Structure formats: structure tokens, C-alpha cells
Amino acid sequence: MAKRRTITIKEVARVAGVSVTTVSNYLNGQMARMSPETRDKVGKVIEDLHYQPSSAAQSMRSNSTKIIGVIVGDISNVFSPLLFGGLQKVLKPRNYSLMLLSADNDPDDESRCIGKLLRQHVDGLIIQPTQDEPEAFYPITVSGTPLVIVDGIVRALPRNAAHVTSDNTTSTAAMCRELHERGYGRILTVSESTAPTSSQMPRLRTVAGCAADLHMEHVALDMRGHDDAWLAESIRGGLTPGLRTAVFPLMGPMLFHTLDALMLAGLSFPDDLGLVSFDDWNWGRFIGHGVDLLQRDIDEIGRLAGESLLRIIETGSPERSEISVPTKRIAGHSL
Secondary structure, eight states, X not given: OOOOOOOOHHHHHHHHTSOHHHHHHHHTTXXXXXXXXXXXXXXXXXXXXXXXXXXXXXXXXXXXXXXXXXXXXXXXXXXXXXXHHHHHHHHGGGTOEXXXXXXXXXXXXXXXXXXXXXXXXXXXXXXXXXXXXXXXXHHHHHHTOOEEEESSOOSXXXXXXXXXXXXXXXXXXXXXXHHHHTTOOEEEEEEOOOOTTOTHHHHHHHHHHHHHHTTOEEEEEEOTTOOHHHHHHHHHHTOBTTBOEEEEESSHHHHHHHHHHHHHHTOOTTTTXXXXXXXXXXXXXXXXXXXXXXXXXXXXXXXXXXXXXXXXXXXXXXXXXXXXXXXXXXXXXXX
């Protein structure tokens, strides 16, 4: 069998009609002063010649591994691949590879994931946290590794890090006011207390506060340790004749459980109660002529997180430390 010929950076430069330095800058993501035409030409030649640079040599020359570590709380949650897709749109064109790990909503696992990625000398970290203590990010701060936190709520943001999340409080408060205006007097929230950093927590606090201000009743149903049959009985027990009740799952997976529970309880919306939820990932419109939703733009969260991380890598600090992504109100027929 003939030995496969190794393509060199010099050959890429010759075919593209540019200097070796230009090709090197392209490979290291240093394209700020490169024209779009040159960037596209170099990229096409690299693809056509199937050029594979030595990752070890690249790292030694640029002090960069071109790897970004991503830690999510739960890989089975649809949030994770949607976030990953948004990150890819920004980081892949800059020749970064993503290394994805799941912490399974376990603080100890998250710490182990952080240590593993730091030992890989990743250029940056994007974390959906399960821990809200500043000490959890101490190894990242000491190593000087750029960091962006997504979705989760933390007590204190590490210096020169960025935090990208959805507008949890604003959108939840607006939903509570809408329910009040529609004549609902009781809200049953459905959540699962997996971690203190969960975006469900500010939503839950907002519902409680708004319900009190609007003189509405609020019952918090926490599914931690319970099944859908328990939820069905809890929802049924939360209904009172003459008092309009709305069920409000605080994240997409809880909507799945709520729909199953309503079926088990023999309840329908909007006849027996109202239903509104965070997230459904575009399938809720097929249920009962459409579920009323607060839809997060997770792809945009990923895109902005990627852009923020690149900014920290290149300049040492983010343009904005706190970024809130608007939530879209999707009208359905469940209220």
C-alpha cells in the first residue's frame, strides 16, 4: 500500500497564493486583518487538500490548543444540543473544537469536569453551572482560563468572566400579569429543584412575588422525588370550583411531565384549567391546538456565549459581563 503523502503548510500557502504566515494566522484564528476573499481562499485550499495541521505543533507555536471546554448540567435535556449548536456557529468558523462534558447536575462531577478540561489546557470554558459558590470557579480563576457561564444563576461572577442567560424575571412577571388579566386567581408552578443555580429558581421566586402583589394564590409543586401520578393528584387537588387555575411548568422537561399528569388526571386545557410553560422546542403547537409559551432562544444564548468567550480570549475581558436574552411570548390556545 502506498504511503499517504503528508500535506505541509508550505504547500497550502503555495496553492492558495499566499504566505505561510497568512495560512498560520488563519489556522490560529487571527483573521481580523485578513480580507474575506483571502480567508475564503485559504479555507477552500485547506479543505480541498485535506490539510491536517499538527495540533501539538500549533499549540507550541501559538500557546493555544484551539479547544473550548463545554460543561452542561444534563446532556439529556434538549437545552444542551441547542446550546451546543449556537456555540458551533460562532466557534467552528474560528477553527475551535468543542469538548462537551455533562455534570449530571452533580457539583462533584462538575468539579471533576473542570479539572479534566483545565488539564487539557483548553483555551476557554463555557459552563452551565450546578454550583453557585464562587469557590467552585477558583481553579479556573487561578489558571487564568477565560470563562462564560450560561443559563445558571451564580452568587458572584468571577472577574473577567461573562454570564449569558434568558430574561427569567422579566418574562415570568409579564406572564403572571397576563394570567391575572385573563381572570386566573391561582397559579400552580411545576418545577424540579435539581440545583440552586437552576434558572427555575428566579422564575419560581418571581411567580411567588407577583402572585402576592396581585392577590393571586400560588402553589409550588416540586417534582423532585415524585412521579407523574403524584403530579396528577397534586394538580387535581389544586383545583377549586369558581377559582380559575393555571398550571405553569418552569422548564421544558416539566411540560412533558405536566401533559402526562393532565392525561392521567382526566383534565383538559383550557376547559378545566389553563396551561402556560417555558420552552417546548417547537412541538407544543401540535398539542391541543397549541400551548401558550415563553420560548427561550437557546441558539442565541449559545451564539452570544461563544462571542463573549472569543472576546475574553482576545482582549482579556468581555464587552459586557451580564447578557440577558429576551424570551419570546408564543400565543397558543391553552389559556
